[in-house]
Amino acid sequence: MKPWEQNIRKVIPYVPGEQPNKEGMVKLNTNENPYPPAPGVKQVLQGMDTDILRLYPDPTIKRLGEELAHFYHLNNDQVFVGVGSDDVLAMAFMTFFNSEKPILFPDISYSFYPVWCDLLRIPYNRPALGEDFCIVKEDYYPGNGGVVLANPNAPTSVYEELSIIEDIIQHNQDVIVIVDEAYIDFAGDSALELINKYENLLVVQTFSKSRSMAGMRIGYAMGNASLIKALNDVKYSFNSYTMNQTAILAGVEAVKDIDYFGKSIQKIIVTRKKAESKLKELGFSFPKSGANFIFASHDKIPAKEIFDALRQNNIYVRYFNAPRIDNYLRITIGTDNEMNQLFDFLVNFIRKYTE
Numbered sequence: 001m002k003p004w005e006q007n008i009r010k011v012i013p014y015v016p017g018e019q020p021n022k023e024g025m026v027k028l029n030t031n032e033n034p035y036p037p038a039p040g041v042k043q044v045l046q047g048m049d050t051d052i053l054r055l056y057p058d059p060t061i062k063r064l065g066e067e068l069a070h071f072y073h074l075n076n077d078q079v080f081v082g083v084g085s086d087d088v089l090a091m092a093f094m095t096f097f098n099s100e101k102p103i104l105f106p107d108i109s110y111s112f113y114p115v116w117c118d119l120l121r122i123p124y125n126r127p128a129l130g131e132d133f134c135i136v137k138e139d140y141y142p143g144n145g146g147v148v149l150a151n152p153n154a155p156t157s158v159y160e161e162l163s164i165i166e167d168i169i170q171h172n173q174d175v176i177v178i179v180d181e182a183y184i185d186f187a188g189d190s191a192l193e194l195i196n197k198y199e200n201l202l203v204v205q206t207f208s209k210s211r212s213m214a215g216m217r218i219g220y221a222m223g224n225a226s227l228i229k230a231l232n233d234v235k236y237s238f239n240s241y242t243m244n245q246t247a248i249l250a251g252v253e254a255v256k257d258i259d260y261f262g263k264s265i266q267k268i269i270v271t272r273k274k275a276e277s278k279l280k281e282l283g284f285s286f287p288k289s290g291a292n293f294i295f296a297s298h299d300k301i302p303a304k305e306i307f308d309a310l311r312q313n314n315i316y317v318r319y320f321n322a323p324r325i326d327n328y329l330r331i332t333i334g335t336d337n338e339m340n341q342l343f344d345f346l347v348n349f350i351r352k353y354t355e
């Protein structure tokens with residue numbers, strides 16, 4: 001080993017879902033929204049004055065931050081905006097988890113959390129979810145360096161009632177509790193209503209799923225003004241101009257269109273309900289989904305075999321070769337047409353397999 005090699009910061013990176021781009025493919029593998037962003041987004045991008053690209057963007061991201069604050073009935077100093085919630089979460093891990101004590105997050109959760117911990121040298125423990133993939137809240141009572149909960153959880157789709165989340169926050173008022181709500185708009189009550197009650201709570205959300213803008217990279221955190229200031233201090237110590245001009249303009253338009261937002265979520269929830277009954281009919285079981293995906297296991301056929309067969313037929317879902325979840329498929333809710341293509345294939349495949 002060369003001497004300088006010892007000083008390279010080594011990390012095993014997060015592996016994002018593949019992004020194939022094939023004719024006629026059915027892409028249900030990365031929880032993207034099958035519907036386009038709000039019409040105002042297209043309009044503002046088509047009419048954009050590209051001369052503004054000459055200038056640095058507003059480092060404070062004021063317009064988008066204010067639009068979000070208005071939408072969520074918050075003060076402007078309670079919102080932090082970043083380059084997708086991955087960026088916001090990484091920034092939050094760097095800002096708030098600086099203790100010798102391990103932070104806590106479930107054994108099955110967003111697989112980026114342990115990667116940031118390893119990168120930033122944050123110790124962590126992963127209490128096991130129950131058999132039903134539900135949180136065992138008492139596991140989060142012992143002293144720790146912070147808590148991270150995805151709600152609804154990924155990749156299980158399980159939504160925990162706000163009372164469970166609040167109980168965990170109540171027992172952890174000496175550390176920061178981050179609730180990652182990437183899928184909350186498809187579920188139930190957000191922990192946002194608790195940020196004025198608990199100054200140690202940070203709620204993180206994204207434009208990537210419910211707002212159909214995974215390609216634009218916008219995420220945000222909401223919490224007590226002092227948490228937001230701490231996040232900004234770290235951000236300005238790292239990269240002041242995180243959000244580009246285009247993303248700021250497009251983001252504002254997406255937040256403004258409340259009507260479109262509600263309708264597009266509703267369409268996905270309706271398709272999810274249909275998909276749940278169809279999957280049941282086909283011999284799959286899964287926890288009740290609070291997200292734009294279903295985490296399903298078949299009673300006879302190993303998940304990996306279904307995954308491979310689907311892939312060969314240009315239908316992409318996600319498979320995780322990890323303990324406890326290696327017999328599950330994570331299936332994103334697409335359009336009705338995409339879901340029908342999936343089901344047509346599965347009906348045939350399962351019939352042939354079980355013949």
Ligand SMILES: *Cc1c(COP(=O)(O)O)cnc(C)c1O
Nearest residue numbers: 084085086110154182206208219
């Ligand atoms: C999709 C997802 C994110 C990241 O979303 P981006 O805003 O696209 O970076 C964060 N957390 C969870 C649980 C997710 O599923």
